[in-house]
Amino acid sequence: MIITIDGPAGSGKSTVAQLVAEKLGYKHLNSGSLYRAITAYFIENDIYDTNNSKFNKKIDNLSIKIEFINNVQHVFVNNVDYTSKLRDLKVSELSPYFSVNKKIRTIVDNCQKIFASKNNIVIDGRDIGSFVFPNADYKFYLDCSIDERARRRLIELKDKNKSVLFENIKKMISARDEFDKNKKEAPLIVPKNSIIIDSTNLNVNEVVNNMLNYLQV
Numbered sequence: 415m416i417i418t419i420d421g422p423a424g425s426g427k428s429t430v431a432q433l434v435a436e437k438l439g440y441k442h443l444n445s446g447s448l449y450r451a452i453t454a455y456f457i458e459n460d461i462y463d464t465n466n467s468k469f470n471k472k473i474d475n476l477s478i479k480i481e482f483i484n485n486v487q488h489v490f491v492n493n494v495d496y497t498s499k500l501r502d503l504k505v506s507e508l509s510p511y512f513s514v515n516k517k518i519r520t521i522v523d524n525c526q527k528i529f530a531s532k533n534n535i536v537i538d539g540r541d542i543g544s545f546v547f548p549n550a551d552y553k554f555y556l557d558c559s560i561d562e563r564a565r566r567r568l569i570e571l572k573d574k575n576k577s578v579l580f581e582n583i584k585k586m587i588s589a590r591d592e593f594d595k596n597k598k599e600a601p602l603i604v605p606k607n608s609i610i611i612d613s614t615n616l617n618v619n620e621v622v623n624n625m626l627n628y629l630q631v
């Protein structure tokens with residue numbers, strides 16, 4: 415069984431995917447973390463963009479593997495576990511650029527397909543129901559207004575004692591949306607035949623229950 419959840423950055427798809435997976439006893443696969451692990455690997459090898467010969471040498475021999483350890487997804491690149499580096503600032507900054515590389519996308523797609531062939535999964539990302547698993551059993555698109563995403567992000571940052579202006583966060587989110595929707599490789603779109611849920615006025619449990627209501631598993 416494959417359940418896909420796509421949507422813009424900050425729409426809450428990963429949190430929701432984790433909870434839906436827990437309810438069903440499925441594995442939650444976060445596709446962004448695969449791109450992040452590969453980015454972390456390149457940063458560790460002093461490679462910061464995909465236009466250099468060092469990148470080309472490494473990419474052709476790169477292997478990626480997903481393992482669940484104590485129910486937590488770990489990502490290995492060339493047999494090294496990059497899980498603890500996935501949220502590093504540099505990784506967040508550079509992963510959008512590495513993730514548009516065609517070779518990287520093929521590696522990630524294959525890894526996701528192999529994993530899905532052996533497990534029941536709830537997988538979230540930006541191109542999952544549209545490009546990776548167009549024939550998934552259930553496909554969701556989780557939307558949310560920019561204002562609400564900015565409000566949620568602001569609360570998160572305040573919890574971390576960081577002060578940023580609401581308007582600046584909104585600008586960052588808009589720029590991110592534009593990048594994701596207009597990129598050449600696998601742009602963010604609403605997948606064909608997907609169930610659209612707008613989480614702007616819903617809390618996490620409401621979104622999860624909404625999804626579970628659609629699922630006959």
Ligand code: DC
Pocket residue numbers: 423445446447449450509510511513514538539540541542
């Ligand atoms: O969702 P995230 O921020 O963890 O994703 C990390 C990067 O990977 C981000 O630049 C978007 C990209 N990504 C992608 O291109 N396709 C996906 N299915 C998931 C993430």
